[in-house]
Amino acid sequence: MGKKSLKDIKDVNEIKELGWDELIPGAALFSFTEPVEDVVEVPMDERPYAPTNSHEWQVGDWRVEKPVYNRDLCIDCQFCWVFCPDMSILSRDKKMIGVIYEHCKGCGICVEVCPTNPKSLLMFPEHLDNNEALKMWPKKEEKEK
Amino acid sequence: MVKKIKNLKEFSLSNDRFEGANLMCPGCSHNIIVREVLNATNDPVIVATATGCLEVCTAVYPKTSWDVSWIHIGFENAAVAAATVSAAYEVMKRKGKLPPATQKMVDEGREPKIVAFAGDGGTYDIGFQSLSGAFERGHNFMYVCLDNEVYANTGGQRSSSTPIGASTTTSPAGKVSYGEKMMKKSMVEIMADHGAPYVAQVSPSKWKDLVKKVQKGFEVNGPVYINAQSACTTEWKHAPEDTIEVSDLGVDSCVWPLYEIINERDEHGIIYNTKLNITYRPKNKIPVEEYLAAQPRFRHLFKPENRHIIDLWQKAVDTKWEYLQKREEAGV
Amino acid sequence: MAKKYELNELEVWDGNMAAAQALRQADVDVLAAYPITPSTPIVQNYSKFLADGYVDGDFIMVESEHSAMSGCVAASAAGVRAATATSSQGFALMVEVLYQASGMRLPIVLTVVNRALAAPLNVNGDHSDMYLGRDSGWIQLCSYNPQEAYDLTLMAFKIGEDLNVRLPVMVHQDGFICSHTAQNVYPLQDEEAAKFIGEFKPVNTMLDVANPVTHGVQTEEDWHFEHKARQHNDLMNSFSTIKKVFDEFKDLTGREYDFVYKYKMDDADVAIFALGTTVESARIAADQMREQGIKAGVISLRVFRPFPFNEVAEALKDVKAVATLDRSAPGGTFGALYNEVSAALLAHGKNPVMLNYIYGLGGRDTTIDMLKEVYKELDECAKAGEAKYPLQQFLGLRGPKLAFY
Ligand SMILES: Cc1ncc(C[n+]2csc(CCOP(=O)(O)OP(=O)(O)O)c2C)c(N)n1
Ligand code: SF4
Ligand code: SF4
Ligand code: SF4
Ligand SMILES: [Mg+2]
Numbered sequence: 058m059g060k061k062s063l064k065d066i067k068d069v070n071e072i073k074e075l076g077w078d079e080l081i082p083g084a085a086l087f088s089f090t091e092p093v094e095d096v097v098e099v100p101m102d103e104r105p106y107a108p109t110n111s112h113e114w115q116v117g118d119w120r121v122e123k124p125v126y127n128r129d130l131c132i133d134c135q136f137c138w139v140f141c142p143d144m145s146i147l148s149r150d151k152k153m154i155g156v157i158y159e160h161c162k163g164c165g166i167c168v169e170v171c172p173t174n175p176k177s178l179l180m181f182p183e184h185l186d187n188n189e190a191l192k193m194w195p196k197k198e199e200k201e202k
Numbered sequence: 203m204v205k206k207i208k209n210l211k212e213f214s215l216s217n218d219r220f221e222g223a224n225l226m227c228p229g230c231s232h233n234i235i236v237r238e239v240l241n242a243t244n245d246p247v248i249v250a251t252a253t254g255c256l257e258v259c260t261a262v263y264p265k266t267s268w269d270v271s272w273i274h275i276g277f278e279n280a281a282v283a284a285a286t287v288s289a290a291y292e293v294m295k296r297k298g299k300l301p302p303a304t305q306k307m308v309d310e311g312r313e314p315k316i317v318a319f320a321g322d323g324g325t326y327d328i329g330f331q332s333l334s335g336a337f338e339r340g341h342n343f344m345y346v347c348l349d350n351e352v353y354a355n356t357g358g359q360r361s362s363s364t365p366i367g368a369s370t371t372t373s374p375a376g377k378v379s380y381g382e383k384m385m386k387k388s389m390v391e392i393m394a395d396h397g398a399p400y401v402a403q404v405s406p407s408k409w410k411d412l413v414k415k416v417q418k419g420f421e422v423n424g425p426v427y428i429n430a431q432s433a434c435t436t437e438w439k440h441a442p443e444d445t446i447e448v449s450d451l452g453v454d455s456c457v458w459p460l461y462e463i464i465n466e467r468d469e470h471g472i473i474y475n476t477k478l479n480i481t482y483r484p485k486n487k488i489p490v491e492e493y494l495a496a497q498p499r500f501r502h503l504f505k506p507e508n509r510h511i512i513d514l515w516q517k518a519v520d521t522k523w524e525y526l527q528k529r530e531e532a533g534v
Numbered sequence: 535m536a537k538k539y540e541l542n543e544l545e546v547w548d549g550n551m552a553a554a555q556a557l558r559q560a561d562v563d564v565l566a567a568y569p570i571t572p573s574t575p576i577v578q579n580y581s582k583f584l585a586d587g588y589v590d591g592d593f594i595m596v597e598s599e600h601s602a603m604s605g606c607v608a609a610s611a612a613g614v615r616a617a618t619a620t621s622s623q624g625f626a627l628m629v630e631v632l633y634q635a636s637g638m639r640l641p642i643v644l645t646v647v648n649r650a651l652a653a654p655l656n657v658n659g660d661h662s663d664m665y666l667g668r669d670s671g672w673i674q675l676c677s678y679n680p681q682e683a684y685d686l687t688l689m690a691f692k693i694g695e696d697l698n699v700r701l702p703v704m705v706h707q708d709g710f711i712c713s714h715t716a717q718n719v720y721p722l723q724d725e726e727a728a729k730f731i732g733e734f735k736p737v738n739t740m741l742d743v744a745n746p747v748t749h750g751v752q753t754e755e756d757w758h759f760e761h762k763a764r765q766h767n768d769l770m771n772s773f774s775t776i777k778k779v780f781d782e783f784k785d786l787t788g789r790e791y792d793f794v795y796k797y798k799m800d801d802a803d804v805a806i807f808a809l810g811t812t813v814e815s816a817r818i819a820a821d822q823m824r825e826q827g828i829k830a831g832v833i834s835l836r837v838f839r840p841f842p843f844n845e846v847a848e849a850l851k852d853v854k855a856v857a858t859l860d861r862s863a864p865g866g867t868f869g870a871l872y873n874e875v876s877a878a879l880l881a882h883g884k885n886p887v888m889l890n891y892i893y894g895l896g897g898r899d900t901t902i903d904m905l906k907e908v909y910k911e912l913d914e915c916a917k918a919g920e921a922k923y924p925l926q927q928f929l930g931l932r933g934p935k936l937a938f939y
Contacts, residue, residue: 083639160222165443335597
């Protein structure tokens with residue numbers, strides 16, 4: 058075994074420097090830094106994630122557009138939660154809370170499935186400030202006759 | 203232990219065991235399916251995955267996107283991997299040598315669920331032998347095929363799940379070709395014919411139907427096969443935000459009927475009854491054309507010289523839908 | 535609990551029974567297997583043990599060797615003891631998964647009954663399958679008779695499962711000549727064998743729900759090299775564990791094993807370097823040559839992988855001419871043994887005459903007389919101080935003489 062090992066590393070950036078002698082044989086990866094007896098009982102942001110858990114990384118820079126959430130219109134139906142492919146809709150106690158921008162890839166599914174009128178989630182350019190976006194929110198769309 | 207999920211709000215209380223910042227394409231259905239399957243239970247889950255998009259994008263060193271134990275061996279052996287993990291679990295349980303945390307779960311009536319995920323390539327084609335063997339041997343595990351009808355991970359080559367007329371990189375549409383020449387293989391029936399206690403077809407867009415079927419599958423003893431429609435934005439070439447809509451079009455046109463086949467078995471495993479239930483009946487069965495039109499992989503079918511393939515599609519879908527209804531009615 | 539199997543102090547077992555008994559005594563948790571001649575009786579014997587209540591673990595008759603090895607990989611990653619048996623085409627079908635087993639550092643035991651590879655199809659012994667595995671990252675141990683097949687199979691578990699090793703291990707025996715030839719075997723009693731091997735020590739088990747682990751990751755150009763280097767390092771360093779286990783086994787049974795097997799090598803001028811059952815014939819040939827005044831010796835490998843580079847060179851340091859006998863079609867070059875032994879000698883500044891004989895393919899009989907002929911040719915070379923024969927010759931082949939270089 059080497060000096061330090063992947064298991065001891067706390068900082069994501071340190072991993073990149075590991076030499077062959079510091080690797081875990083068989084390239085096994087661990088989800089957590091300590092045992093989690095019943096993971097379904099532990100909300101995601103309270104878990105002892107290992108730096109080797111992709112949760113600790115981010116893909117937000119893949120986006121060109123981001124979904125912006127408008128609490129005022131939301132009915133907490135959870136469609137966005139269930140269909141988000143990337144675990145990026147933060148939902149607590151049956152309430153939609155917001156978007157996890159570190160993990161959101163900007164696919165736009167949440168916006169498509171949002172049933173309110175106007176929608177409670179809309180795509181905006183990545184660089185636009187969310188408060189600006191909220192100011193630009195469209196009005197209720199009249200149903201076409 | 204069956205998790206109570208009355209409605210979507212209740213379902214949203216689930217704490218995911220599949221993590222973000224994986225490398226799947228934006229809008230990928232595979233992820234939605236994996237989430238729905240894992241969240242269908244609060245019991246511990248152990249996962250085996252075949253080579254394919256899900257595998258290469260969720261365990262790229264030094265990152266894992268899994269909060270459950272997970273193994274990938276190869277492209278063609280997800281079924282035997284899951285089956286043997288299941289066997290190893292049974293042996294350790296029998297010998298009283300399970301790790302303490304696992305033993306505790308078992309004592310609470312929360313036995314680990316062992317699930318294999320594989321693409322259609324890893325299922326219909328190269329993994330078929332291993333799948334068939336594992337089902338014949340009757341191991342206790344669930345096999346979920348993420349069916350995007352193409353070898354997506356390697357750049358969109360045809361598989362035996364690719365439907366007729368689809369343009370793929372090895373069955374491209376061209377001046378003299380309308381694309382894929384073969385009809386899609388009937389995997390659900392093939393797996394049901396293995397005598398598996400529970401076999402079902404699902405779509406991630408109908409989350410409740412999917413979750414219910416997965417829960418049923420977790421409750422039976424023996425191998426369970428779930429064929430999951432997995433719209434692939436990259437290879438079906440629809441916009442990422444349209445994933446759910448395209449899935450719905452598939453379901454509502456009956457291109458992707460939602461049904462289950464139950465082989466009822468006595469205590470000796472002898473099947474005394476087989477029944478097929480259609481679990482979703484579209485209010486308005488929409489024309490197949492609408493489903494095809496939503497996906498550029500079928501664009502060339504709308505040229506006059508290829509229209510007959512659309513007609514053939516409609517005929518095939520209608521025939522299958524009728525067949526399913528007849529079976530359901532007859533209770534076989 | 536499995537029943538205790540009553541064993542006599544001396545049993546008459548063929549190599550397959552010897553291997554099967556060792557697997558039974560190892561209390562394998564998951565044995566996933568598929569039949570193929572000549573290793574089939576290992577699987578059959580084991581199923582009979584199971585049927586009679588002597589096996590506690592699971593025995594899974596899978597639908598192919600690919601699944602057999604895949605099942606072993608999954609079971610081992612799940613944290614249980616896994617083993618299987620195969621030969622030839624079955625071995626070839628496993629190859630993809632052999633690399634996965636070693637790359638994932640899983641201490642699986644594979645008993646290989648060596649057999650030729652098609653085409654043309656052939657069920658008899660040669661070393662094509664063993665050679666096919668030589669870059670797979672497994673430890674490869676060689677036995678020449680049923681007693682050794684038994685001993686090495688027991689030791690394989692202890693070596694592979696050692697926390698400093700955690701690598702899969704193959705135990706080779708020759709098809710038919712060893713696998714189907716009943717000979718005397720002194721077994722350990724069940725408890726002794728179990729105590730010697732010890733309990734399986736799970737590492738990163740998938741069955742521990744509180745510590746989820748990911749096995750079988752993707753590594754690209756930024757990581758793959760380091761992982762393969764680590765694997766190679768640990769395989770190279772497994773010699774110390776192998777030695778330790780050989781020593782412990784000697785203390786227990788009095789039977790002695792070493793990386794390199796030597797017969798009358800101390801004063802040998804000429805030596806045959808061969809693997810497998812040929813060693814036993816070569817010993818007789820060497821004795822007969824010695825009666826004629828030619829100082830003949832035999833050398834072989836007990837440990838084929840990792841290759842005991844220094845020990846081979848040391849054993850051959852005073853030899854004037856060496857014949858390496860390769861029992862596998864070399865496919866466009868010299869036999870593997872020839873290349874590897876030559877490299878060891880060259881690196882140690884030794885330059886004996888080196889000849890390569892390709893022999894025994896597809897179970898072709900290799901007689902004592904043929905081996906004596908090899909010694910005679912070596913003797914001529916030794917006396918002349920140069921190769922008097924082509925460097926590569928085919929031994930016991932019909933038709934015009936086939937030779938190269
Ligand atoms: C034995 C073997 N043959 C071929 C490949 C190359 N390969 C890797 S993934 C893949 C296609 C996967 O397709 P599918 O199973 O449908 O999964 P998807 O990526 O579409 O989810 C292929 C051909 C391989 N990895 N192993
Ligand atoms: S844009 Fe896509 S990834 Fe982002 S929150 Fe919406 S559904 Fe999830
Ligand atoms: S889909 Fe729209 S309305 Fe429903 S919870 Fe999400 S944001 Fe709120
Ligand atoms: S290619 Fe298709 S299946 Fe693969 S990750 Fe992208 S969208 Fe998903
Ligand atoms: Mg696919």
